[in-house]
Amino acid sequence: MWLTWRAATERALYGEDGFYLRERPSGHFRTSVSASPAFAGAVLALLSKVDAELGGPDVLDLVDIGAGEGTLVTQVLAAAEPALRDRLRVTAVDLSPRPEGLPERVAWRRSVPTGITGLAIANEWLDNVPLDVAEQTAAGPRLIMVNIRTGEERLGDPPEPDDRAWLDRWWPLTRVGSRAEIGRPRDEAWASVLGRLTRGRAIAVDYAHLVDNRPLCGTLTGYRDGAVVAPIPDGTCDITAHVALDACAEAGRGAGAISTTLSTQRDALRALGITGTRPPIDRARTDPRGYIRALARASEEGELIDPAGLGGFGWLSQRR
Numbered sequence: 001m002w003l004t005w006r007a008a009t010e011r012a013l014y015g016e017d018g019f020y021l022r023e024r025p026s027g028h029f030r031t032s033v034s035a036s037p038a039f040a041g042a043v044l045a046l047l048s049k050v051d052a053e054l055g056g057p058d059v060l061d062l063v064d065i066g067a068g069e070g071t072l073v074t075q076v077l078a079a080a081e082p083a084l085r086d087r088l089r090v091t092a093v094d095l096s097p098r099p100e101g102l103p104e105r106v107a108w109r110r111s112v113p114t115g116i117t118g119l120a121i122a123n124e125w126l127d128n129v130p131l132d133v134a135e136q137t138a139a140g141p142r143l144i145m146v147n148i149r150t151g152e153e154r155l156g157d158p159p160e161p162d163d164r165a166w167l168d169r170w171w172p173l174t175r176v177g178s179r180a181e182i183g184r185p186r187d188e189a190w191a192s193v194l195g196r197l198t199r200g201r202a203i204a205v206d207y208a209h210l211v212d213n214r215p216l217c218g219t220l221t222g223y224r225d226g227a228v229v230a231p232i233p234d235g236t237c238d239i240t241a242h243v244a245l246d247a248c249a250e251a252g253r254g255a256g257a258i259s260t261t262l263s264t265q266r267d268a269l270r271a272l273g274i275t276g277t278r279p280p281i282d283r284a285r286t287d288p289r290g291y292i293r294a295l296a297r298a299s300e301e302g303e304l305i306d307p308a309g310l311g312g313f314g315w316l317s318q319r320r
């Protein structure tokens with residue numbers, strides 16, 4: 001069967017018995033959340049900032065969108081001071097079933113709640129929002145159709161006017177044979193998050209590109225069992241593509257964001273106290289166990305802010 005990439009990916013990841021309904025993300029790839037609890041520590045620091053910005057409301061929301069196994073909210077809850085923890089309303093949003101062992105006070109939902117006052121965070125969610133792929137031909141852009149069994153591709157119809165407008169604005173295709181991933185569904189997904197935020201911040205963290213530096217042939221990639229594989233939309237692998245985070249930022253503004261910061265994870269985490277600094281060597285003599293622990297922690301922090309890896313991810317932060 002031949003489908004557009006968006007329809008094929010929707011079916012492969014979230015359809016009946018789709019990849020994400022069956023599998024747990026940590027079995028297939030590493031995210032900042034699975035790399036180190038230091039990431040949750042930074043999110044907790046951010047949550048405390050948002051709490052202060054909001055004047056310490058009686059109920060403070062923490063909403064994790066694309067929560068996967070619920071690890072981030074579980075770790076934030078465990079590390080929070082009781083005075084903050086008692087005021088937290090924690091919601092994990094994912095299309096997959098509620099993970100076993102998730103703390104009872106974490107609500108598990110398939111859609112983003114309305115009326116959020118606090119922090120909404122989406123780590124590696126937008127890259128899994130399915131999208132269409134267009135290829136430039138001598139007669140203009142055409143959608144790519146994909147065979148859902150083999151991954152074979154062929155040209156389909158020209159994109160709809162809204163998609164065409166998105167390409168012209170955010171990912172102009174100049175050369176014949178060049179390809180773009182049409183990020184409109186992600187813009188809409190992100191705008192809907194801002195629309196559900198009453199007051200506070202929404203943060204999207206993902207591998208990203210900006211309009212001046214889009215990849216010539218797109219970034220569609222498959223992951224299975226920790227390895228990169230061909231992105232065949234047959235339900236056996238994750239299918240992901242980098243995020244046009246600048247376009248999402250614009251959509252967020254349109255949905256009511258009053259401020260926008262687009263930075264790297266490295267800069268964002270350093271501002272939250274993640275430095276990767278190694279403990280002083282003297283400590284190895286006075287407190288060998290503490291030294292080893294601090295060294296391990298420094299190495300995890302180093303991974304989170306490595307500019308060639310997770311540190312190079314984009315952080316989009318918007319306020320309402």
Ligand SMILES: C[S@@+](CC[C@H](N)C(=O)[O-])C[C@H]1O[C@@H](n2cnc3c(N)ncnc32)[C@H](O)[C@@H]1O
Pocket residue numbers: 020025031032033034065066067068069093094095096110111122123124125128129
């Ligand atoms: C790459 S995983 C990230 C998991 C986790 N945030 C982490 O950083 O480890 C993406 C998750 O987003 C979820 N997801 C994708 N689209 C979604 C949607 N429209 N609504 C809710 N969850 C979605 C998937 O089911 C998957 O668990």
